[in-house]
Amino acid sequence: MPLTPPKIIALTACFLLATAVCLPAHACMPVAAYQPHADEFMEMIANIVSDEEPDGTPLLKVVTADGSTFIGRFVREDDQSITLEVENLGELTIIKENIRSAIEIAEEDLVDGKYWFPNPNATRYLFAPGAIPITRKTGYYQNTWIFFNNVNYGFTERFSMGVGMVPIFLFGVSALPVWLLPKYSIPIKADKLHISAGAMIGGVVGVDGGGAGILYSTLTYGNRNRNITGGLGFGFVEDGISDNPVINLSGMHRLSVKSYVISENHFIPSGSGFEALWSIGYRYSPESFSVDFALIRPSGVSDSFIGIPWIGVTLPFDRN
Numbered sequence: 001m002p003l004t005p006p007k008i009i010a011l012t013a014c015f016l017l018a019t020a021v022c023l024p025a026h027a028c029m030p031v032a033a034y035q036p037h038a039d040e041f042m043e044m045i046a047n048i049v050s051d052e053e054p055d056g057t058p059l060l061k062v063v064t065a066d067g068s069t070f071i072g073r074f075v076r077e078d079d080q081s082i083t084l085e086v087e088n089l090g091e092l093t094i095i096k097e098n099i100r101s102a103i104e105i106a107e108e109d110l111v112d113g114k115y116w117f118p119n120p121n122a123t124r125y126l127f128a129p130g131a132i133p134i135t136r137k138t139g140y141y142q143n144t145w146i147f148f149n150n151v152n153y154g155f156t157e158r159f160s161m162g163v164g165m166v167p168i169f170l171f172g173v174s175a176l177p178v179w180l181l182p183k184y185s186i187p188i189k190a191d192k193l194h195i196s197a198g199a200m201i202g203g204v205v206g207v208d209g210g211g212a213g214i215l216y217s218t219l220t221y222g223n224r225n226r227n228i229t230g231g232l233g234f235g236f237v238e239d240g241i242s243d244n245p246v247i248n249l250s251g252m253h254r255l256s257v258k259s260y261v262i263s264e265n266h267f268i269p270s271g272s273g274f275e276a277l278w279s280i281g282y283r284y285s286p287e288s289f290s291v292d293f294a295l296i297r298p299s300g301v302s303d304s305f306i307g308i309p310w311i312g313v314t315l316p317f318d319r320n
Helices: 005-027 038-050
Strands: 059-064 069-077 081-086 090-095 099-104 138-144 148-154 159-165 176-180 183-189 193-205 212-222 226-237 246-254 259-270 273-284 290-298 308-318
Touching: 059 081, 069 090, 212 246, 259 290
Parallel strands: none
Antiparallel strands: 059 069, 059 099, 069 081, 081 090, 138 148, 138 308, 148 159, 159 176, 159 183, 176 193, 183 193, 193 212, 212 226, 226 246, 246 259, 259 273, 273 290, 290 308
16 A cells, blocks of 8 residues: 555654653653652662772762752761762752652763763664663663664663564555564673674564574673774575675764764675765753664765665663
């Protein structure tokens, strides 16, 4: 059935409506965070402090019931309150009954006095994965160009699985393109170097024929805010596997709390050489969602061709 303009408009409207509904609801999830009982809070703080060196003090992020956030170094606590040393405020005492949540944050997450929350999309670029693993019991839903949908989830600290599809059944087509995305990561040096192996295994439900996909391995150098990845992938079909690999070179650099520049580039075997797909993109990423904008430019095109636009929306989730 042909994809007519009215159908494109209807599908786009549905997507925008779903995004408008889901994003605010998703963004409100931290408001419903668990508020610890005073005894539980004392135990939590005690555990944090006990992990510190004798001359060290933990850095805490405390969110109060009214939504205020304070970041400071732990000073002391008693049955009723906790005291932090907060920049520009001095010692600040907070009543425990007014605390919604409290977590310890790493020193490197405090940049120029501002807290950089953990990158919610550290494990992928535009689409291609890096070797950094998805944290256990966390995951994300990704939608690209409206039609392409992926859900990825970390089952352990090293193994994740994703599933994706293109819902062409919306247009009265019985076939359904689907794919699986298993990945296993091994840290060689924590926060510095990771290696992974994985696959994209696809097929079309409702159509006779075997599957196809790609088997890959990646090596990522860097941390969750700034990294570079190199990878090799071998395509396969039902009756064999390719002799020459697709080469991937991607990178990510965090510019600020919510801004990233990303690049994902592929070099595809062609005759005696390679054809390239270059990209440069910008990611806007608060804690509760992210939006990617990019341009993809194939090699060998005319200078007047700027690039193919890329837009993707990602919603991370956490089951911890």
